[in-house]
Amino acid sequence: MVQTGDLEDLRRRGGRRAGFLTGSVLGARTVPIHATWTGTDRGSGLARYELRLRAGTGAWTLTDDGLPTGRATTQVAPGRAYTFRGTVVDRAGNLATSTGPSLDLRQIDDRAASVAWSSGWRSLSSSSAAGGTVRASSKAGATATVRFTGRAFAWVAPTGPTRGSARVYVDGVYKATVSLWRSAPTSRVIVWSSAWAASGTHTVTIRIIGTSGHPRVDIDAFLTLR
Numbered sequence: 001m002v003q004t005g006d007l008e009d010l011r012r013r014g015g016r017r018a019g020f021l022t023g024s025v026l027g028a029r030t031v032p033i034h035a036t037w038t039g040t041d042r043g044s045g046l047a048r049y050e051l052r053l054r055a056g057t058g059a060w061t062l063t064d065d066g067l068p069t070g071r072a073t074t075q076v077a078p079g080r081a082y083t084f085r086g087t088v089v090d091r092a093g094n095l096a097t098s099t100g101p102s103l104d105l106r107q108i109d110d111r112a113a114s115v116a117w118s119s120g121w122r123s124l125s126s127s128s129a130a131g132g133t134v135r136a137s138s139k140a141g142a143t144a145t146v147r148f149t150g151r152a153f154a155w156v157a158p159t160g161p162t163r164g165s166a167r168v169y170v171d172g173v174y175k176a177t178v179s180l181w182r183s184a185p186t187s188r189v190i191v192w193s194s195a196w197a198a199s200g201t202h203t204v205t206i207r208i209i210g211t212s213g214h215p216r217v218d219i220d221a222f223l224t225l226r
Contacts (some may be wrong), residue, residue, distance in 0.1 A: 003026050008133050017035070017195065018033055018084050019033070019045070019193065019225060020195075020225070021034035021190065021193070022044055022190055023072060023190065024189075024212070025048055025187075026071055026156060026189075026191070027075045027128055028187075029039040030078075031077070031083075031107065032075050033073065033076055033103075033225075034072070034073045035051055035071070035073075035074070035084045037049070037086030039088025041088070041094075041217055043069070044092040045090060045091050046088055046089070048066050048067060048088075048089050048093070049068070049069070049070045049086070049088055050064065050066075050088075050089065051063050051071060051072045051084065052080065052087070052177055053061070053076070053082060055076070055080050055081070055082055056080060057082055058201070060085060067096070071096050076100045076108035077105075078105045078106060078223070079106065079148070080104075080105060080123060081102045082103050084103075085097055085098070102226045105223070105224075105225055105226040106148075106226065107131070107222075107223055108146060108148065108222040108224065109130070109133070110131065110135040110220065111123070111124070111183045112146075113132065114146055114213060115145070116144070116146075118140030118144070120137045120142035120208075121135045121139075122135070122136055123163040124176060126220075127170060129196070129220045129221075131220065135156050135218065136217070136219075137161070137217055138210070138215040138216045139162055139210070140210025140215065142210060143206065143207045143208075144205070144209045144215075144219050145203060145206075146203070146204050147201065147224050148201070148202060148204075148224050149199060149202075149224075149226060150226040151196050151198065152194070152223075152224065152225035153193065153194050153195075153204060153222065154192065154194075154223040155168070155178070155190070155191055155192045155193070155204075155224065156188055156221040156223060157180055157218050157219055157220050158187045158188070159180045159181070159184065159185065159186050159191065160185030161182065161184070161186065162216055163179075163181050163182070164180060164207075164208070164214050165177055166178055166205070166208045166209055166217045168192055168204065169206075170204055172205075175194065176192060178191050179213075180218070181214065187220075191225075206219065
């Protein structure tokens with residue numbers, strides 16, 4: 001018998017989920033969503049995995065076919081709700097499908113009213129940015145704070161050899177130190193992401209460390225799944 005993992009909550013850490021993948025890069029007008037699902041078969045064994053996507057109440061679209069594992073990343077446009085459907089197929093041709101919940105994808109640009117900036121930040125136009133501008137600062141201790149409601153969150157920023165590090169706090173609790181340094185510059189990178197079992201209201205604060213020799217930190221946009 002072929003079975004899929006229970007996808008009633010795709011976003012659980014360590015289980016079947018759909019969310020943001022740290023290190024992935026946004027398209028010019030799209031956001032990468034990473035989905036994972038599992039399958040088991042006690043007979044002929046599993047042959048392949050498939051992933052379908054539906055925007056709103058539209059038709060299902062096959063986005064990935066013939067996958068060796070239940071892992072896929074799909075680019076979708078923000079501002080809409082999406083549903084993922086994972087399928088596993090065994091070597092005898094039997095299949096099992098499970099559908100996840102609807103995910104409302106939002107992009108919060110650096111100019112949004114929901115983002116609070118301390119002193120020391122400046123706004124810069126950038127044709128390669130997700131929203132056309134970024135906020136940049138080299139001031140140690142400078143903060144950016146965003147309050148949102150959702151199940152998943154991501155920070156989008158350019159990376160490169162002149163960028164430094166910042167600490168990330170969620171609801172006042174330290175979570176990670178994120179380095180934006182890379183040997184080559186890249187725009188629209190998801191540099192940090194997090195997820196929760198259920199949708200809720202959270203506050204994320206990014207605080208610049210002031211890395212010696214390359215203290216600059218940029219914020220392009222934030223992403224949420226609700």
